[in-house]
Amino acid sequence: MARYIFITGGVVSSLGKGLASAALGALLQARGYSVRLRKLDPYLNVDPGTMSPFEHGEVFVTDDGAETDLDLGHYERFTGVAARMTDSISSGRVYSNVLENERRGDYLGKTIQVIPHVTNEIKDFINTGDDEVDFMLCEIGGTVGDIEGLPFFEAIRQFAQDKPRGQCIFMHLTLLPWLAASGELKTKPTQHSVKELRSIGLQPDILVCRSEQPIPEKERAKLALFCNVRPESVIAAYDLKSIYEAPLAYHREGLDQAVLDAFQISPAPRPDLTVWQDVYDRIHTTDGTVTIGVVGKYTQLEDAYKSIKEALIHGGMANRIKVNVEWVDAELFEDDDAAPHLERYHAILVPGGFGERGTEGKIKAAQFARERNIPYLGICLGMQMAVIEAARNLAGLDKAGSEEFDHEAGGKRFEPVVYHLKEWIQGNHPVTRNLNDNKGGTMRLGAYTASLAKGSKVSEVYGATEIEERHRHRYEVDVTYREKLEECGLWFSGMSPDGRLPEIVEVRDHPWFIGVQFHPELKSKPFEPHPLFKDFVRAAKEVSRLV
Ligand code: GLN
Numbered sequence: 001m002a003r004y005i006f007i008t009g010g011v012v013s014s015l016g017k018g019l020a021s022a023a024l025g026a027l028l029q030a031r032g033y034s035v036r037l038r039k040l041d042p043y044l045n046v047d048p049g050t051m052s053p054f055e056h057g058e059v060f061v062t063d064d065g066a067e068t069d070l071d072l073g074h075y076e077r078f079t080g081v082a083a084r085m086t087d088s089i090s091s092g093r094v095y096s097n098v099l100e101n102e103r104r105g106d107y108l109g110k111t112i113q114v115i116p117h118v119t120n121e122i123k124d125f126i127n128t129g130d131d132e133v134d135f136m137l138c139e140i141g142g143t144v145g146d147i148e149g150l151p152f153f154e155a156i157r158q159f160a161q162d163k164p165r166g167q168c169i170f171m172h173l174t175l176l177p178w179l180a181a182s183g184e185l186k187t188k189p190t191q192h193s194v195k196e197l198r199s200i201g202l203q204p205d206i207l208v209c210r211s212e213q214p215i216p217e218k219e220r221a222k223l224a225l226f227c228n229v230r231p232e233s234v235i236a237a238y239d240l241k242s243i244y245e246a247p248l249a250y251h252r253e254g255l256d257q258a259v260l261d262a263f264q265i266s267p268a269p270r271p272d273l274t275v276w277q278d279v280y281d282r283i284h285t286t287d288g289t290v291t292i293g294v295v296g297k298y299t300q301l302e303d304a305y306k307s308i309k310e311a312l313i314h315g316g317m318a319n320r321i322k323v324n325v326e327w328v329d330a331e332l333f334e335d336d337d338a339a340p341h342l343e344r345y346h347a348i349l350v351p352g353g354f355g356e357r358g359t360e361g362k363i364k365a366a367q368f369a370r371e372r373n374i375p376y377l378g379i380c381l382g383m384q385m386a387v388i389e390a391a392r393n394l395a396g397l398d399k400a401g402s403e404e405f406d407h408e409a410g411g412k413r414f415e416p417v418v419y420h421l422k423e424w425i426q427g428n429h430p431v432t433r434n435l436n437d438n439k440g441g442t443m444r445l446g447a448y449t450a451s452l453a454k455g456s457k458v459s460e461v462y463g464a465t466e467i468e469e470r471h472r473h474r475y476e477v478d479v480t481y482r483e484k485l486e487e488c489g490l491w492f493s494g495m496s497p498d499g500r501l502p503e504i505v506e507v508r509d510h511p512w513f514i515g516v517q518f519h520p521e522l523k524s525k526p527f528e529p530h531p532l533f534k535d536f537v538r539a540a541k542e543v544s545r546l547v
Contacts, residue, residue, distance in 0.1 A: 001131065003136070003168070007020065007140065008172050010145075010174045012143065018074045020171075021071075023255075031256060032269050036081060036087065037075035037087065037138075038126070038138045040089055040139065041141040043091060043148060044090070044148065045092045046090065046093050054304065058306045060073040061445060061446060061519065061522055063447040066445075069141070072087060072088055074243075076523075086125070086128045091152075118151045122152060126155070153197075153202060154201075156168075157201040166264060169259065170203065171206040172197060173237075174190040175189065176189075191223070204229060205262040206233045207234045215236045230258075233258045233261070235253045237250070244276075247276045279527055282320060288544065289544070291346055293344075293349070294308065294325060295348060296328070297353050308349065312325055318529040318538075319538050328341060330360075331361055333361050334360045338368045339368060348368070348369045348375070349377045350382030350385055352472070355404070356405035375539035376513045377515075379521065383515030384402055384515075385515075386490075390490040390505075391415075394490065395488050397417065397481075397484075399413070399414055401418070404474070407420065417478055424501065425496075426446075445472055447468050448518070450466070451466055452465045452494045453492075456493035457493065462531050463531070469516070469523065470518055470522045471518045479502055520532045520533065
């Protein structure tokens with residue numbers, strides 16, 4: 001039976017609960033335990049798949065095809081444990097399950113209520129896979145006191161009651177604001193937050209306090225006294241230069257020890273932190289900087305491309321070089337020369353995206369990188385843009401475009417080199433989709449295999465001829481253009497095993513030009529940088545040494 005750690009937040013949002021959870025997961029692993037991390041999100045969307053990346057950050061996709069919160073990306077990056085569909089749930093999903101059960105008559109005519117029907121649904125979710133790991137870490141999104149969060153808080157209270165004593169602990173993350181005028185760290189908001197938590201029956205065992213300043217002993221004692229936690233369970237979380245320092249920093253502050261103490265695990269197994277020491281070393285001992293331009297649409301909010309940013313940093317760590325990521329708005333040079341906007345970059349990345357806005361700029365970025373021999377990595381839409389660019393400028397198909405843009409605008413303006421995929425094979429099953437299906441969940445989602453051509457750049461980069469990567473898209477490069485494009489030097493070097501779906505293209509006579517239909521960034525980790533990002537940054541490093 002797993003032990004459970006419930007992580008809640010108070011005072012303000014965006015304190016780094018996901019990061020704290022992920023770092024704690026890594027620390028428990030370092031002590032030899034197996035872990036799984038879960039996210040319970042109180043919002044009413046069924047999943048983040050249809051939420052705007054401006055509002056909610058990127059959608060993280062799991063191998064089994066769930067569209068989840070970006071915190072699951074943190075969990076994977078810190079623990080290396082591949083997240084699953086069953087690791088993420090929202091109020092929307094909970095209520096929709098409950099209502100489905102009700103319509104089916106599963107509740108035998110009973111009145112359906114938040115307690116017990118909704119809370120039971122949440123408890124069942126938490127309990128899934130209980131026998132698989134030593135520790136299950138469940139993070140509740142939002143902050144205590146949010147109306148939507150109440151059923152989740154009530155469910156975890158009941159859950160801990162249902163389990164044998166000592167099986168569950170609660171960790172609460174808050175902020176200690178610093179008042180510069182009086183030179184004081186204030187504990188009152190934390191006291192109030194814990195009071196709120198206790199009023200709904202939850203007593204935290206561990207208090208993690210974000211703070212800009214060292215927490216004096218006096219304040220620590222006060223927090224312990226008023227919040228009813230042990231002084232050694234008041235853990236300071238200071239701002240860090242890199243998020244990957246978090247496991248070492250939390251260990252220094254005694255978080256993992258406090259957690260094991262709360263479970264009365266004694267003697268505690270000694271941690272082996274060599275992986276994180278190496279990660280630390282790679283962040284801090286670097287030689288030089290490369291500047292990579294990410295040409296996209298959601299450039300105002302870095303969270304929209306969270307995994308890409310992180311994967312580039314991992315690539316930098318692999319090459320012991322600092323990666324400076326700059327976000328370039330593709331719309332800036334749609335009617336203009338791209339060169340002045342892109343010349344300063346050692347490499348160009350065009351990430352995934354939806355809709356026509358900005359695409360002409362992205363096509364220009366691909367052309368610029370191809371013609372100037374600048375390393376180019378195109379991800380999903382970024383691959384489609386590279387194919388359209390080659391079709392227009394190498395194969396002379398002036399009207400080449402994507403059906404996605406015609407669908408959006410209505411009418412037929414483009415020759416669909418990229419078309420809407422309606423039928424494909426997943427494992428051994430055929431899948432069919434229609435453009436008029438509900439927007440949620442109509443994409444080719446999750447892990448698919450690709451076969452890589454022998455002698456290709458990608459097979460060399462991966463050191464393999466068969467790979468598995470995660471997908472999230474509706475449109476697909478039309479394989480009927482393969483011959484024509486290959487004649488012009490755009491090699492379809494990675495294909496779906498049935499040979500129908502182009503997975504990777506690369507430009508033959510180019511130092512580094514690769515487009516992938518999938519999202520390699522989702523699988524990159526600081527201690528295991530993704531081979532594509534590792535090599536892409538290496539290629540950028542070469543360019544930087546030339547100038
Ligand atoms: N909009 C494109 C499609 O649906 C690309 C999606 C993406 O980049 N994730 O195929």
